[in-house]
Amino acid sequence: MSADTTTHSSPGARPAVGWSLLGSELSVLFRRLRTWAMLLALAAVPLLIALAVKLSSRPVAPGRGPLFLDRITQNGLFVAVTALVVCVPLFLPLTIGVVAGDTIAGEANMGTLRYLLIAPAGRIRLLLVKYAGAVAFCFAATVTVAASGALAGVVLFPVGPVTLLSGDTISVGESVLRSLLVAGYITVSLLGLAAIGLLISTFTDVPVGAMAATIVLSVVSQVLDNLPQLDWLHPWLFSHHWLGFADLLRQPIDWTSFGANALLQAGYIAVCGALAYAKFSNKDVLS
Template structure:
């Protein structure tokens, strides 16, 4: 077999393995339950604002909450701000913590490795599956927020924090950037969760450890005494997408966040490989 045929075979095998991983992930009731819980966040926010008798006071509650009654497009953005600190890390931690430990717990990991997949390819596929979930989870919050906002509130041009006004199309572009920003923000946590998942055969333990680490990182990030380490915490830029509501759009924090998450992916991906490559699976 030539090298080109070998590469094509390896690529086909990787895609088939990824397709199988995504089918398994999105056929689980647990996955749909988590997505439903995320979808409920913008719905609850919109309904609560719609049924409220008292006017919203700027500064009370999550950012942009007071703007919802004037423009329903702010529902999705407000829901993202509410979801990023807790709900999204919780669901991502469940998926990432289950990547390897879940297979080991079910006894299917050895069979995956008997197939000509290889440990590196399996790790890449597992991380890719977790990354796809990050994107889907974020889009659920944004799209459900936009839909319920359009149903319950008026829709119109959006006034940005820079003072400029953009139409619905201009805001839709920024909403897509919000989703991309938050999805990238969750990738570092996914890499950490996958590494922890290689350390145990108990998926619940890996899930819990990943979720706890996300909370610890956010707690450390608000302590002024630890300001020296703040830029290195994977959660430091999680809520830094406000600059996307300026004209022109400022991508500085977007780039810093992407580089930070890439660093965590590289470090914890290497640690996961180091652990997984030496782990005795077949005994």
């Protein structure tokens, strides 16, 4: 098949084709039982954390367990942040790896990729739509954890003004906004991994292999980031800033870590996107 299969259509019709393809992609993604199963599993994490703390016969000692775990009994709003901290290293990358690894390889495996390329969307637009779907899931996954944590915290623990890491106290309303900022930070953190999954997905017709490779790379990146002998490599690892949202919990907010994280993820998106197109544009699609 040629590098970019297109049909004759008016220029004005192409944006409509793109939006239609995106809508179809999101509809298929969020109607899948697998997608909802993963979101429900993520929603269960903060609930389990809250129940474990609530039913515990002794208070959590400061410094023990995940960040902010010892503050949950004082203020239920910390359940959401604690759950995000717990989910970032494994649970969120696992679900993102499943969705991103399935983007192209899943279509090839089911035999539908060839028919998608016959549409006037073309290969570039198809890659963009597939990545947009993975980005939408990144957002949905992070918001699911945060929302479930907030709900569990409000139901099981007292809620009131929050003391930040800087020692300042903010209102409940502002603390909710800070939680949303943390969720946004983590969503941005996962965009590089989604781009890596898309790239790997263009190399194979076996979605399980692409999913596994993406998840393994997320684990390897985090392991390398914890080796002091590789300090020179750490700033280049896509997982380096995953837990760097502490500055969002200070007064005033320091946006330095957010900017560094966004720049790093943008670099991975650009490089992996270019490589994905280079591979996909020359890929012979037989099914």
